Amino acid sequence: MDIRSELERANLGLRHWVVVVLLGLVTLFDGYDTFAPSYVIPYAIKQWHLPPSQAGLLVSSGLVGFMIGSLLVGLIADRIGRKKTLIAGLLIACFFDLMIALQARDFTAFVSLRLLAGLGLGMLLPLCVTLINEFAPRRHTNLLVGMIMIGWSSGGILAAVLGLVLAPTYGWPALFWVDGAALVLALLALAVLRESPRFLALKGLQPQLRKVMTWLVPERATLYADATFTTTEDVRHKGSISRLLEPQVRGSTLIVWFCAACSLFVIFGLSSWVPQTMIQRGESIGSSFAFGALLQFMAVLGGIGCGWAADRFERRGVMAVSWAMTAAAIAGLALVNGHLTNIIFISVAGFFLMGAQPVLNNFTAGLYDTEIKSTGVGVELGVGRMGGILGPYIVGWLKQLYPGSLAMFSAMALSVALCAMAVLALRGSKSAHQPTEKLAGT
DSSP: OBHHHHHHHOOOOHHHHHHHHHHHHHHHHHHHHHHGGGGTHHHHHHHTTOOHHHHTHHHHHHHHHHHHHHHHHHHHHHHHOHHHHHHHHHHHHHHHHHHHHHHOOSHHHHHHHHHHHHHHHHHHHHHHHHHHHHHSOGGGHHHHHHHHHHHHHHHHHHHHHHHHHTHHHHOTTHHHHGGGHHHHHHHHHHHHOOOOHHHHHHHTOHHHHHHHHHHHOGGGHHHHTTOOOBOOSOOSSOOOGGGGGSHHHHHHHHHHHHHHHHHHHHHHHHHHHHHHHHHHTTOOHHHHHHHHHHHHHHHHHHHHHHHHHHHHSOHHHHHHHHHHHHHHHHHHHHHOOOHHHHHHHHHHHHHHHHHHHHHHHHHHHHHSOHHHHHHHHHHHHHHHHHHHHHHHHHHHHHHHHSOSSHHHHHHHHHHHHHHHHHHHGGGGOGGGTHHHHHHTTO
16 A cells, blocks of 8 residues: 555544644643743843843744754754654753743853743744645645644743743743743654654565554555555665755745744744833733734634635735735834734734744645655755744844834835735745645656
8 A cells, every 4th residue: 555645535534633732732832932031031131231232042942942943853854753853852941941930040041041941942833834745645734734833922921921921920931941842742642653664664664564554544544554655765775965956846835934034033032022112112021921912812713814814815826915914014013102002913913923824834745755755844944944043133123223113114024025026036946836736646
């Protein structure tokens, strides 16, 4: 039996949803831990007497580790497996987050420990995207990736809520005690999650593969009991970053890297500085933290909406429209300051900006074959994290050099406008079509 055909013909069943829910919990932890430092900034600026440019490093330091973890995860997961690497990422992030709660009592300690925690965090999102693409039928992957990204955005909402509830009473370290829940999540993944069937097929591990396929599609258990699975993937070459730049995919690879960097520059720049910026625009601290929660709540809706659209329409068009709408909304924030207009523009930006990102991640996964899929998604997110790292830091500098919010919002609007134009270039790229068709088995 061809493993690709078996996975593609399967209907979404209970076990597919088990995988989706578990990965949604992983991205919930990832999103919470990613955005929690944004709600440390208002306290750290006062406690450690930080200028805005330095305060941005509270977020950017974790993203440096995230970038390194994202770049390494594919090379590791394409060799030892997705499940082991996912559990390792959870444990690394959990350990160093608890160390932040215990030991980070000055700026240097916080930044150092956040960098190390980021190494584990950087492994999680690429693996979640890869696992959805390797378990689920391709016709559903955009929507399912959008659904697991609900966890990531919900984690951002949780960070805002706990930032408002816990930090004033127990201090900002309480935000990182919550991350101890990742230990329970790692144990749950160990007990429930199965290894990727495509990975097992690529490695020729037939007994394990038969067990996973029987678990995933129990109605075909009898057929799978003695089956030998084959794969059309390239089993001669191991995953490597150099393969992402082969002629047939080079153009698409460079474009998705550029879009990831610009998109994440805005995602992390906006998410990190919305609470502090809204305080400076006249909002109360409670209202300002609520704007951070609103941004992430709209991201939940955007993940579903854009994922649904991407499964039905041309994905590059969905991304281009989403980024154009984001640019318009952020330009509105730059030009107008009012409570109602802030709500409207933040809502539109959150929906389309965050909604486009999972479509881009899933589009990237579809470009590559199984043996380099984790590498492809990991490097895309790793390169993107370079933009994410610069986002909080550059925005901090812009706020320091140009008081107010005009400069920061103008820079963000320009960045997503460039994303919208760049992704349209994929229409003329032959490599944008061929690998996707190959993956779909057509």
